[in-house]
Amino acid sequence: MTVKVTARGAERWKQGHPWIYRSDVAEEPDKQPGIVSVTDRKGKFLGQALYSPKSEIRLRLLTRGDEPIDSTWWTKRIGDAAEHRTAITATAWRAVHAEGDGLPSLIVDKYGPYIVAQLLSAGLETARDDVITAIREVFGPAGILLRNDAGVRRHEGLAEEVVAAWGEVPQTVEVTEDGLRYLAAPWSGQKTGAFLDQRENRMMVGQHTRSGGRALDLFTYHGSFALHLARNAKAVLAIDQSAEALARGAENARLNGITNIEWREANAFDFLRELERRREQFDTIVLDPPAFAKSKANIERAVAGYKEVNLRAMKILAPGGVLFTSSCSYHVSRDIFNAMLADAARDSGRRMQLLAATGAAGDHPELLNVPETGYLKGALLRASV
Numbered sequence: 001m002t003v004k005v006t007a008r009g010a011e012r013w014k015q016g017h018p019w020i021y022r023s024d025v026a027e028e029p030d031k032q033p034g035i036v037s038v039t040d041r042k043g044k045f046l047g048q049a050l051y052s053p054k055s056e057i058r059l060r061l062l063t064r065g066d067e068p069i070d071s072t073w074w075t076k077r078i079g080d081a082a083e084h085r086t087a088i089t090a091t092a093w094r095a096v097h098a099e100g101d102g103l104p105s106l107i108v109d110k111y112g113p114y115i116v117a118q119l120l121s122a123g124l125e126t127a128r129d130d131v132i133t134a135i136r137e138v139f140g141p142a143g144i145l146l147r148n149d150a151g152v153r154r155h156e157g158l159a160e161e162v163v164a165a166w167g168e169v170p171q172t173v174e175v176t177e178d179g180l181r182y183l184a185a186p187w188s189g190q191k192t193g194a195f196l197d198q199r200e201n202r203m204m205v206g207q208h209t210r211s212g213g214r215a216l217d218l219f220t221y222h223g224s225f226a227l228h229l230a231r232n233a234k235a236v237l238a239i240d241q242s243a244e245a246l247a248r249g250a251e252n253a254r255l256n257g258i259t260n261i262e263w264r265e266a267n268a269f270d271f272l273r274e275l276e277r278r279r280e281q282f283d284t285i286v287l288d289p290p291a292f293a294k295s296k297a298n299i300e301r302a303v304a305g306y307k308e309v310n311l312r313a314m315k316i317l318a319p320g321g322v323l324f325t326s327s328c329s330y331h332v333s334r335d336i337f338n339a340m341l342a343d344a345a346r347d348s349g350r351r352m353q354l355l356a357a358t359g360a361a362g363d364h365p366e367l368l369n370v371p372e373t374g375y376l377k378g379a380l381l382r383a384s385v
């Protein structure tokens, strides 16, 4: 099938963005999802794309060429993406970061011998068999799990499901990262089973943890930051409102023989207020909350929430103490994030030094011309006075 696009649609690809929206499609004769040829109104060939007839994002560019897109094609593209990750020493990493790797709407994460993938568009779903064949070809995995329960599939008219597509995938997989071990939960954990995007930030935080000091990990989930803090700190306090998440955290600590983490079920907002009231101090603090801004509409409230927790965290830092803070809200841009931190720093009365501005780990590459590929912002700060 051939889909024709308007001049504005064609311009999107020229500008380096792979998406063409519904409003920029001129003709879509057969409204069946799949891989289609794309031309301008006059019939000039522009490339091939994944086509999603129900989605606002109608076309996602795969190639500007007219080569056949079969399992060999997917094998080459996925293989190329995996090649860029050979220096990673952790046993879990992202092999394909969708648009960031020229494979729109495809996520492929490697957890030891297992693969957890997400097919996030209707067009891609039609290529499922070829993609699975390619994944088997590139990684020779013991099992492939499709975590196709991401909400974005609804916009594509696709079912939300979690299915094993090949072999067997266990409920938990042990991951080694920077000499630490933790359990990922491919079937039920957040994202594809763990937060792989914070891997490099966790290692950085570990290096900046004050030896023999007191550390605080807010929104700890399964304790992945807490484990890194615990190696240098004397004592770590790990906070989450979910008892189930904390139980997993405790299990991860046991796996490493770590005994200096205290797991506490609490609301981070209330708990921070309480710590401030009691004038407690910490040498190292990690603040890695869930996305407070789920849509454009609630950015303002989200920023107020981020500011509140950051301000209180800054206030309870010991002199010279270090805070790693992050936001994974796509709608909170880096500029908004920086302005929020500046506001919090001013109100805290502390002089906050910026030691590092970070994003997601290098296996989650952002594209400069595709802002949608970036969502995670991080800052490593030190209270100098």
Ligand code: SAH
Pocket (backbone or CB within 6 Å): 195, 198, 218, 219, 220, 221, 222, 223, 224, 225, 239, 240, 241, 242, 245, 266, 267, 268, 269, 288, 289, 290
């Ligand atoms: N830092 C974690 C990821 C955090 S995910 C890691 O690196 O793995 C967000 C976590 O915040 C979830 O575990 C959720 O239970 C917790 N959470 C959400 N709102 C909270 C609140 N108000 N107080 C405490 N924990 C909260």
